Amino acid sequence: MKVAETQRLILRWVELTDAAFIVTLLNEPGWLQYIGDKGIQTMEDARDYIINGPRAMYEREGFGLFLVERKEGGIPIGLCGLIKRAGLEDVDIGFAFLSEYQSQGYAFEAACATLEYAKELGIKRLIAITTKDNEPSSTLLEKLSMRLEGYVTLPNDSEELKKYGLNLRF
Template identity: 80%
Template sequence: MKVTETNRLSLRWVEETDAGFILTLLNEPGWLKYIGDKGIHTLEDANRYIMNGPSAMYEQKGFGLFLVERKLDHVPIGLCGLIKRDGLKDVDIGFAFLTDYQSQGYAYEAAFATVELAKELGIKRLVAITTKDNAPSSKLLEKLDMKFEGYVTLPNDTEELKKFGLKI
């Protein structure tokens, strides 16, 4: 199901048929370094991730991580969306893109559209988290007018993360 679009991109629900893409994205060096190994090593693992992650959140909250694809050729290039995480009071915006599609403005374009979608859904405040060493994500969040608010450690984790916030 299409959720929103920009001039170059379409954001839609992740489906089971996207398992191959999910397998690739979740094993990209950037995902593993900045987000972590989710144990997705087979198509079966990827399907389970889709069902227990994005699909479950769509059912529970009406939003989640969305697949980002180029309109020109319908090639999936990343994920961007809204997440309600344990340990964070507010809804979180998250994004990740294949290496080949980074530094081309796609992440900002998708994230900006996701902020606009959050407004339409009546969300009043968004947060975002990133590792301390993920300068590109921090820069993108600042470009979205999100302000650094300090550090947070999520439940069942030990890593202190940078937290950004935006009143919308």
């Protein structure tokens, strides 16, 4: 299901047929460093991740992480979307892109479309979390007008994360 469209991108629900892309993305050095190893090594692991991650959240919340693909060629390049995490009061915007598509404005374009989608859903406030050393993500969040509000540690985790916030205007 298509969620949003920009000049260069389409954001849509993640499908089981995206399993090969998920294996690739979740094993990118940046994903492993800044998000963590989700143990996705096989197509079966990726399908389980899709079913129990994005697809389950779509059913539960009506939103989740969306696959970002380039209009030109329909090439999947990343994930960007809305996440409701345990331990966080507000909905979180998250994103991750293949390294060869970083620093080309795709993440900003997808995140702006995701912010608009959040407004359409009636979400009044978004947050974002990132590791303290993830400067590219912090820069993008600030470009989205999100402001550093402090630090948070998620349940069952020990790492303190930067927490950004943004009140959405309607």
